[in-house]
Amino acid sequence: xxxxxxALVVLLSTTAALAGNRDDDVDRLQSSATIIKEIMSAPDxxxxxxxxxxxxxxxxIPSMLKAAFGVGGAYGKGVAxxxxxxxxxxxxxxxxxxxxxxxxxxxxAADIIMFIMNEQGMNNLLQSKFKLGADASVAAGPxxxxxxxxxxxxxxxxxxxxxxxxxxFAGISINGAAISEHKDDTRDFYGRMVPxxxxxxxxxxxxxxxxxxxxxxxxxAGK
Numbered sequence: 540x541x542x543x544x545x546a547l548v549v550l551l552s553t554t555a556a557l558a559g560n561r562d563d564d565v566d567r568l569q570s571s572a573t574i575i576k577e578i579m580s581a582p583d584x585x586x587x588x589x590x591x592x593x594x595x596x597x598x599x600i601p602s603m604l605k606a607a608f609g610v611g612g613a614y615g616k617g618v619a620x621x622x623x624x625x626x627x628x629x630x631x632x633x634x635x636x637x638x639x640x641x642x643x644x645x646x647x648a649a650d651i652i653m654f655i656m657n658e659q660g661m662n663n664l665l666q667s668k669f670k671l672g673a674d675a676s677v678a679a680g681p682x683x684x685x686x687x688x689x690x691x692x693x694x695x696x697x698x699x700x701x702x703x704x705x706x707x708f709a710g711i712s713i714n715g716a717a718i719s720e721h722k723d724d725t726r727d728f729y730g731r732m733v734p735x736x737x738x739x740x741x742x743x744x745x746x747x748x749x750x751x752x753x754x755x756x757x758x759x760a761g762k
């Protein structure tokens with residue numbers, strides 16, 4: 540009887556822990572959707588329509604932690620989706636570590652948005668582990684409601700990146716940061732391990748908890 544009680548306690552504790560982790564994933568989806576809404580609603584300093592309309596994939600890292608004087612360590616957990624023939628893919632959870640950031644001094648947290656702009660960048664993302672600036676060319680994205688026609692943003696980078704810290708929104712240069720699938724978050728959210736590529740190619744159905752994420756992508760970036 541005692542062994543049965545112990546087993547039940549362990550089972551309940553494990554279930555509660557998994558539920559809590561899944562709740563964190565859902566919170567991250569909601570935060571990421573809010574960040575896109577707020578940045579796209581900025582009258583003059585948002586992401587240009589040409590960028591978001593042409594993005595193959597979109598990734599958001601809410602409150603990425605940075606501690607550096609010009610360069611240094613960083614860590615964040617984010618979510619990404621790619622365009623498919625059926626609309627935006629289910630959300631894929633990832634981590635981003637390390638790298639150098641082009642403008643900040645001191646430690647702070649910032650919201651990061653990445654737009655993967657072409658097939659090559661998308662293929663790199665589908666590998667589930669790649670390094671910005673090495674495996675995929677990356678550049679600070681243009682800011683404003685419309686991208687300057689004289690810029691070569693379509694040609695020069697597979698990934699365009701933006702940052703919002705302390706209410707200030709700007710394009711940011713990120714180099715050397717490594718992105719990889721967060722397997723624990725994937726298991727928590729989907730109930731099993733699903734490869735990054737399977738998720739981002741639209742080969743798994745998105746749970747209902749991701750509706751706010753999908754609705755936001757559809758509203759601001761189209762199908």
